[in-house]
Amino acid sequence: MTAFILVSDTYTGGWIWREVAARLRESGAEAYPTTLTGMGDRRRPAGPETDLETHIRDLVRLIDDVEAAEVVLVGHGYGIHPVLGAADRRPERIARIVHLDAGLPRDGDPALTLLPDQALRDRLLRAERPAPAEDDWRIPPPAPDEWQHWGSIAGVPADALERLARLAAPQPRATLTQPLRLTGAVSAMPTTGVLCTANGSSIAMVEALVGMGDPRLRALIDPRVSFFELDTGHWPMLSAPDELAEVLRRAAAGEGHRLAATVGERPRHLGPFLIIDVPESPRERVGRVDLYPPDADRPRPAVVFVHGGPVPAEVRPTPRDWPTYVGYGRYVAGLGAVGVTVDHRLHDLADYGRAAEDVAEAVELVRADPRVDGERVALWFFSGGGLLSADWLAAPPPWLRCVAATYPVLAPLPNWGLGDSRFRPAVAVRTAGRLPIVVTRVGLERAEIAVTVEEFLAAAEDSGADVEVVDVPLGRHGFEAIDHTEQARHAVDRAVRSVLGHLRS
Structure with missing residues (x-):
């Protein structure tokens, strides 16, 4: 039995995975759409002290409660940060980590370094307050017409986009500014990258970056690392839930494109x-x-x-x-x-x-x-x-x-x-x-x-x-x-x- 723990991007919670989780369960897997502290579950309200470690602890508790033999952690966008942090603390429980249209954070990286909205990134770095002083520990979600700045909304139906804007929750600031701390345990785990082409990612682009010889990307040639593409925007759980569920099942089975077969000796x-x-x-x-x-x-x-x-x-x-x-x-x-x-x-x-x-x-x-x-x-x-x-x-x-x-x-x-x-x-x-x-x-x-x-x-x-x-x-x-x-x-x-x-x- 495989259990998928699904962790979404900023401002969102477990509700966003509803259709994907249903497809995974229909296939016989367990699925755990996760709402982290402060992200919409009234039973887990946030406060000024809510930070990345809070979200990591949320996932560690969930991992400890899951009885399935194989646990696959799926991190979407920001979600890859708490996913990596939790996997680092429970490496013996994790069968695979899936980066769903997410970056490759390393030890010491705060999530804001990977935010697609550079204006917000700069504002946070300058410590400007995007909200009134009494509430400056939270960052309001984007306005309904601003979601494209956080990733392509290609393929998202109008009703799903309306639901995304309506259910979005403010993001605790410290979840984005606190550095991710890793011991190195995650570097030995099987990993899959799911790239959303309409959001500007592709296997060909990754191959080109690896081919440049950047030493930070050499790990992507490891045969334990695989890749898939989805022809959609940054929110595949809303735009292509069937395709995403199938890709997650195949990733858990160890399938996917390997770069080792295409990246030669000479760049x-x-x-x-x-x-x-x-x-x-x-x-x-x-x-x-x-x-x-x-x-x-x-x-x-x-x-x-x-x-x-x-x-x-x-x-x-x-x-x-x-x-x-x-x-x-x-x-x-x-x-x-x-x-x-x-x-x-x-x-x-x-x-x-x-x-x-x-x-x-x-x-x-x-x-x-x-x-x-x-x-x-x-x-x-x-x-x-x-x-x-x-x-x-x-x-x-x-x-x-x-x-x-x-x-x-x-x-x-x-x-x-x-x-x-x-x-x-x-x-x-x-x-x-x-x-x-x-x-x-x-x-x-x-x-x-x-x-x-x-x-x-x-x-x-x-x-x-x-x-x-x-x-x-x-x-x-x-x-x-x-x-x-x-x-x-x-x-x-x-x-x-x-x-x-x-x-x-």
Whole structure:
């Protein structure tokens, strides 16, 4: 007999699992939808002292009361924090931990570090009071029209969304600010990640992050770790209860996708640049900026290549030494322009502001170089770096002759918590005027990214923006290092020559 202990995200309680619990019980399993202290059960009211440890103790007591031989703990969003804390205290009872659209908190992490709503995260970090002083130990739930800031509500029926808003309870502040304390016992437990693609997560994205070599993610290659995807938003217990119940049953049985079979010895992003006959050219390093100047006797236009991310700070080599960016820099230098790469500091989703400053500083350095025609500069953004194009699209300076973007993210993904930030190219493009924009679109793009490109292109068409789309129908995200086809080579050459054409016109 398997018992599922179900722990939901902030502001919610056991009621949210009603349909999933019913499906699990119909299959012969036990199901325990949990309402933690202060989250809606009047028999367990919260007070100023209610913190993460309170919620951990709630789960430990429940685990001790369950008689089933196998206990599977399911943590949704914030719920993974008390789940991990309880599993750490009762490791001998836990058969598997399921991260349901949840992060990977470690010892010492408070839950607020994983909150998708960055505005609330910043407010808590600054210790501002979101409620009257006499009640400042609780955080009110979102307004009915604000739930999307806490994760995609894709697929949630209107009546379920109304119930979510009506039954939501204030979240005790200390449950989000108290650090999680772990002894390390949970690291040996079988684990399953259930990724909700409409909320911006996917197995492909996890594979890409692991492939970058981030040592903090190496544990995900362990054969005891499995993954599933659900094609829905952050609330699958409301939007896809049947599918979620089936996935939980399969996770308990040890099924799921293993990364060990797909993550190779050499990270994919370190594959050779697809255009193998790029001529060698000198590279000059100035701080975080590398320049590839052509052999020329007068100032030349420049193309600044802005890598994607977030790229963890520990990853080596850093992006400007990746074959793709070295290849682009040399390629444009061979065609008579100054190629530029920059190691901006987009190490985390909260770093977009700092990364934007790094890019702006790099551009000013490049424009001041006597070998550069400072009135003819193009900016070329890749992958998650695509969001950094927003400032330049919103108010293009006269010297910016072109913006390019390759397999870009052009609107924040739902679980990135950047919905109200300035980094929204799909909005900024409406004021880009006649600035030429070259978008390289790959046909085998991850669905969560492809939708942002289509949103951008629709906004560009509505506003009359000057957009050229270079399609790579069989190309994948990062195709320059992994898809060495004639189609891919043609696409890179066409995009490069189009950008240089705008610089020379």
